[in-house]
Amino acid sequence: MISDLFSMTVLVGILASGIRLATPYLYAAIGETFGQRSGVLNLGVEGQMLLGAFTAFYVAIQTGNLWLGVLSAMIVGAVMGLAMAFVTVNLQAVQGISGIGFYLFGLGLSDLLFQRVLGTVETVKGFPKFNLPVLSDLPIVGEIFFQQNILVYISFALVPLAWFVLNKTTLGLKIRAVGENPEAADSLGVSVARIRYLTIILGGTLSGIAGASLSIALLNVFQQNMTSGLGFIAVALVYFGAWRPFGVLGGALLFSLVNSLQLWVQVLGIPIPSDIAVMMPYILTILVLVISVSRVRAPSALTKPFKREE
Amino acid sequence: MSKPSQENWYAKLIDIALPIFATLAALIVGAVMLLLLNVNPIEAYAALWEGAFGSQNALAETLVKATPLLLVGLGICISFRGDVINIGGEGQMIVGAIIGTQVGLRMVDSPGWLVVPLALLAGFAGGALWGGIPGLLKAYFNVNEILSTVMMNAIAVQLMTFLLRGPMIDPAQAELASKIPQTARLMENFRLPRWIPTRLHLGALIAVVLAVLVYILLWRTTWGYRIRSVGQNPDASAYAGIQVKNYIVLALVLSGAFAGLAGVMQVYGVNYRMITDGSGSGFTGRAGFNGIVAALFGQLHPLGTIPASILFGALLVGANKMQRVVQVPSALVIALNGLVVVFVVSSEIWRRKRQRRRLAAEMALQEGAPGESDGSEAAHYGGEVD
Amino acid sequence: MTERTILPSGHTQIDHLSMKGITKRFPGVVANHKVDFDVRSGEVHALLGENGAGKTTLMNVLYGLYHADEGEIILNGEEVVIESPTDAIEQGIGMIHQHFMLVETLTVAENVALGLRSSREPLTDLNKVSERILELAELYGLNIDPDAYIWQLSVGQQQRVEIIKALYRGAALLILDEPTAVLTPQEVDEFFCIIREMAKDGHALIFISHKLHEVIDISDRVTVLRDGKKVGTHQTAQATKADLARWMVGREVDFRPEIEQVEPGEVRLKVDNISCLSNRGTSSLQEVDLDVHSGEILGVAGVSGNGQRELAEVITGLREATAGRIFLDGEDITALPPISRTDRALSYIPEERMRDGMIKDFTVAENLILREHHKQPFSNWGFLNLKAVEQHSSELIHNYQIKTPSQETLAKSLSGGNIQKVVVARELSRDPRVIVASQPTRGLDVGAMEYVHSRLLEERLDGTAILLISEDLDEILALADRIAVIYEGQIMGIVPREEATPEKLGLLMAGVKEGV
């Protein structure tokens, strides 16, 4: 039975599903990476995702236009981000709690809207699989990587893009400086507030897409609390990735792959209690960090509101 | 000199009232939502108040709800002061409860005065264990504690379902087809004393006493001094000879221990057994998270966490009552909680501003009075050359 | 409308800037009280005052970092509102900050480029920036690697980065808040050349320093602050060091302490063949041998970044030695953690006081027991004895004249010099047997420096072995019995004080071995 795990079908299955599972994590965690690099911890990701998921679903169902759904999810996420930015930057509220506040708000409001506007669980025709020409015909690799829906591709393309923005642009330089030493950035005329607004809104926007990727691309339904902790895992993955986009990618893939492996372990009837199998991705994610000695410190100003003059 | 002190008194009162105003502001926003749902907000909020403070029983329920928040919050005060962000309260509550419950299930022949304290200690130890693991991982393997505690929450939930539907299952349920994942009920004499006829149990009092002890720990002991110093500046602490790693572990161990205690108290004070609905929060009631909110509301001060827990407990209990009375979906209640949290933390800034303004005003007052060295003395050393 | 002169740096000249009636209050202190201050193009105006007199505060107001409670700023005859550094920069004001405004995790080039328009927006142009940094470094004799990360640099090197950053940007008015505190005399000379050049070009410069000879050397006018109030403004040419000191402190100051002859005793601290790595992972110390005797001050001179920080950290246990051994009173302590060394009466005054010496969010009292908090009388059975803590700190605050509103004030709100006093007070008050002192008087005013020097000499008389690491040659020449010169992680030679001249030391510091 264990040897079944190494059959081609299973390996392809694990990889393909790992990549799908990683998609929402990538959107949310890359967005969170920007926020944290600029010194803002947003624990409201899950709430933003839920509202994004609902909005995308509702708009898609009403208009039949999936891209309009994605766009409205982005807007809703951005608005949540804007609110979060106002509260943490202007009002200098403790980031940890305000994030939890926004999470609860998103969790409740998305469910409330769902009950009042939709009333019942429905399905939508989401983004179809989009086989990349040529690439999707490659044996094995094609099936794993290139027969996914468009939002999956975009999420992966986001990783190098984020890396590029953070490390190669003046904006990225400002973001990194603001997250490490806002006083220094401020003294050079960099507006800490503007940078943080930007990253938090960007984070919200990406969380919105993360939600949309669930409700109109991967699952094609909306259900109350459908993210079920996914947003918090995404935040954790930012720490796993040590605030580096490629590190985050590694974490998201690891977590998702082990999760799909875990599903296969059960399907193949390998005699492990189901609860223990479900623990696997969580344990392994920690273990990988234990063996890979990383010495990266969190951005020094993370969670610290910036105010000039004490 | 009576005037300044009187002003001070006013100022303090306004400071205290500030979060209450913020809560009211959030409720006004909530009122709009209620109106959209065709619910009379006044009726709804009357129910909320009634449910939180309206009767002896309501008040007791509020305190019952506040107890785990306070306990978890105390742990949070310790760890956050040590700059260790413990998000693992949920898992630590669960593991504390599991180990504490084992004591009650195994020592059935022992007297209650022995079992109950032992069980509470076991819960304390269980939470310490579940907090200690991320602590060790952080100190010795540089594994970020936010990541590990979030992951350990999920692991604890699965561990709980595994145990409750297998090794620890209620023998009565093991016989039945329903196989409810729950342990056997605790013996009558193993339960924390209650303030009959309410559910208010001794744990609430214990939690308040512990708040005082945590205050002493943090500001009156060398352990507390070191935890805070490591939290503020590990480099300087290392140079001062403090074993930074040990205190990182200690911060998480203690933080987890208090959450573990909160968990075991839910068993010995409220539910009298462990039950799971498959989620962590079914057992913890999200106290592992809400405790963080309470502690931060309390400015990470153990004594400040007491009123903060009560406020938050009242809100949770009152909102449930509101849901029953005016029949709004639980979703609205959750969204409303979120709003209150956001509004209250946002209101903090006014308090800080007021404080600053007050200090500045005081000083402007002092400047009027002659000081030790003033301009005339300075002039003695040389005037303007230009 | 008068056309304003455009400076070579491209900024519009600031003919005259004046601050009128500036008042700035902080909880518990009035940092500036109705201060008038002005500066013109082409002049260097020095700002002088004891630690905590309000110099930095006044400059922070000018740079938009603080908002004055009262007062106005008049630029070229018009009132301006400077709300933020952005406004200040827009007006052509630049500043070198006393507490460096550097981002530790970024490289030198990135720190310099931050906030500037890139030549290829939106992309960075770090290569260009690096080139220009190297040019500037060459021009001004400030040796700096643009690709190094700030956290890998010593304070002296960071100081140079801070200077380069300001020069790179150029400014019509440049504020220099203690830019020379950790530079070597040669570097100071070169730096002053730059400043004179700038003044000649029409820049306006404000210069803060506690080194009176520097003030006399470079400034045209000097304004003295005391307790937040202006004491007076003078033409520097007409003032002597003694005048300046008197204006600042309000009494006479003794610059050259008498050094009593002490017969050095047994070896207290022995550094035996020590090697270690730098923060960059490259080889730092190489087979360093040093003996410090009881009753002796061994000075370590050298250009910042040649292994001084590593030497101090290896001895105190904060850095691992890759080879060699360290002995304290004959006991091998190479493998002992910092606390065991502390408990063996080793005191340490670190060069990075904010990072290694202070807990910014602790109160002054709490900081003063950082090393001894676990011992009698501060701790009984693990409980802190608040009475003893309070008594101890009020004693030290008095003895070292630490200017603080109260002992409950958070350390981070003290002035730079007073923070240094807290560290020094703590380390010297614990009856040490060996002291490792890195830049112990960095940023201290003359009075405080005098006190610290006399305390170090007292310790020496008591038989303490003192390793004095300083970039201030004057200080080393004034205090040390023997002077070891360090260059690229190696000891170039050890010179007895009688034989030491600045020239001789200068050659060694530049890596030239004598007599070869």
Added chain:
Amino acid sequence: QAQPAAPEEEEGPFQIAVVMPSSINDLAFSQSMYDALLRVQEEMGGEEAMTFDYSDGMFVVDDAAAAIRDYAAEGYDLVIAHGSQYGSSLQEIAPDFPETSFVWGTTVDTFGIDNIFAYEAASDEGGYVNGVIAASLTESDVLGVVGPIETGDAKLYVDGFVAGAEATNPDVQVNVNYIGSFSDVALASEAANTHVAAGADAMTGTAQMVVGAIGVAEENDAMWFGTQSSQTELAPDVVVANQIYRWEVVLNEIIDLIGEGTLGGQSFTINLENGGEVIEFNPEYDLPEDVKDLADDTIQGIIDGTISTDVSE
């Protein structure tokens, strides 16, 4: 505890309060009860005769206990605790309100307290029928099951399904996946994907998170078998049949008993025989006649007792 009398003989409507773990529109466990209450209300003659209030989303056991106590104190005639995790609280509360009737499920345990009823669903029966149909229709001989947590009603259903499938087609292989959560829709969906990749052409699953799996079934044109509530709407093309809970069978009986003055002490089961469980075939789905007959025979067999679902360990 003060106990306001709530005599049923009074002309006021019969008042029911219900506490449920998930929301009333979860297309699963909680909705099955909510829908049943609506039907009971209609049968009894609308709001004049019966009213009910609910607290949904009561996943916190402790909050549910407070709600139950509060409802009892408010004088409701019948308080339903719709979730097996609530039993312990009932055991404590019921004795304080001897004139209120309480009922909980799913279980058979009334704790020997005479104002507590209990109910359960023989979900294995419908599971068995679904398994028989799935095993007859499968071409790949691989079936997939997406379960939440291996316990209670869910486990019973899954075991029934496996037994039914294996009894019908010895070659069939049933892959079972418990995802460890009632709410993780994404993981449920990926579990379904895993089943498809493993060759399954028919799937089932239970609890509210399976909505994620149904979409996958539809996308891959795999058959789906529902339980608890009707899931046909979600994927009309692939849903073959649903086991539907009709709790009104139990509720009606309990309401009658309360009318007669019996407030508890009995337990009830909904099953195929008493009509508490109904197999609803999707009219849109083109079910072959022989399979339909086999399904009907199986239902009849279970009712008659000639077929045993064989899940009791």
